[in-house]
Amino acid sequence: MAEHERPRKAYMNQRFLEGRDARALRILSEYLEPLARFNRQRVDDTIVFMGSARLLPRDKAEAAVAQAEKSGAGIETARMALELSTYYEAARELAHRLTIWSKKIEKQEHRFVVCTGGGPGIMEAANRGASEAKGLNIGLTISIPNEEFDNPYVSRELDFHFHYFFMRKFWFVYLAKAVVLFPGGFGTLDEMFEILTLVQTRKMKKRLPIVLFGAKFWNEVVNFDALVRFGTISREDLDLFHRTDSVDEAFEILTKSLVANALPVPGATL
Numbered sequence: 001m002a003e004h005e006r007p008r009k010a011y012m013n014q015r016f017l018e019g020r021d022a023r024a025l026r027i028l029s030e031y032l033e034p035l036a037r038f039n040r041q042r043v044d045d046t047i048v049f050m051g052s053a054r055l056l057p058r059d060k061a062e063a064a065v066a067q068a069e070k071s072g073a074g075i076e077t078a079r080m081a082l083e084l085s086t087y088y089e090a091a092r093e094l095a096h097r098l099t100i101w102s103k104k105i106e107k108q109e110h111r112f113v114v115c116t117g118g119g120p121g122i123m124e125a126a127n128r129g130a131s132e133a134k135g136l137n138i139g140l141t142i143s144i145p146n147e148e149f150d151n152p153y154v155s156r157e158l159d160f161h162f163h164y165f166f167m168r169k170f171w172f173v174y175l176a177k178a179v180v181l182f183p184g185g186f187g188t189l190d191e192m193f194e195i196l197t198l199v200q201t202r203k204m205k206k207r208l209p210i211v212l213f214g215a216k217f218w219n220e221v222v223n224f225d226a227l228v229r230f231g232t233i234s235r236e237d238l239d240l241f242h243r244t245d246s247v248d249e250a251f252e253i254l255t256k257s258l259v260a261n262a263l264p265v266p267g268a269t270l
Helices: 020-040 058-071 075-103 122-132 165-175 186-200 215-221 224-229 235-240 247-262
Strands: 046-050 113-116 137-142 159-162 176-181 210-213 242-244
Touching: 020 159, 020 165, 046 075, 046 122, 046 165, 046 186, 058 075, 075 113, 075 122, 075 210, 075 247, 113 122, 122 137, 137 165, 159 165, 165 176, 165 186, 176 186, 176 247, 186 210, 186 235, 210 247, 215 242, 224 235, 242 247
Parallel strands: 046 113, 046 176, 113 137, 137 159, 176 210, 210 242
Antiparallel strands: none
């Protein structure tokens, strides 16, 4: 060390902060920094939307079909993307309606704010719907070695970026008063089963309405009835969630449960 250099304080030592020995500090930071921002924005609780990052809005899906038909390549993939784009539009509409509904609740805090994983696809659709309703919305993104994406609809002051998956999941569950799961892949399935496990085992005490949107998809991808038949879950466990293809029905299920169980109890609870 040169004579004129002074020792660095530990919290200014970037090498230490990014190293193995400071992992606990980084984990704690992913709790404290979001907590401070939620408090500043007076966000009390959320409605979480989960689903595939690969789904396209209808206009982009239609353009992809036209391009595939013109080139003669990838036609079936493009047509499937167009079929699945109905879920993007449904998520957008549902988030829009829920945001308008929540803004009418008389309160000082922001209640039932739309929250997503902050990425493209279903996440973008829900953030977009909430933004179009002129409401705050949350994006909990995660650092993964994929291509960069742009979701311009997340409220700037509530745009988070996590390193640890488990801290991101914590914030999904801790603030949630309702969850809507749209068709998705490994990530969506992982999140769905973790939430269902917390509810089934009563580690989560709050009444949490869970809607699986896209009955055809969910009935084919997860054979819940087979789990009952094999005895690995109880018949009553099927009552932990609702399956629907209707935005109207999803809206009614969610708002009815929120008014009955969550509205009188503001704030994050497990």
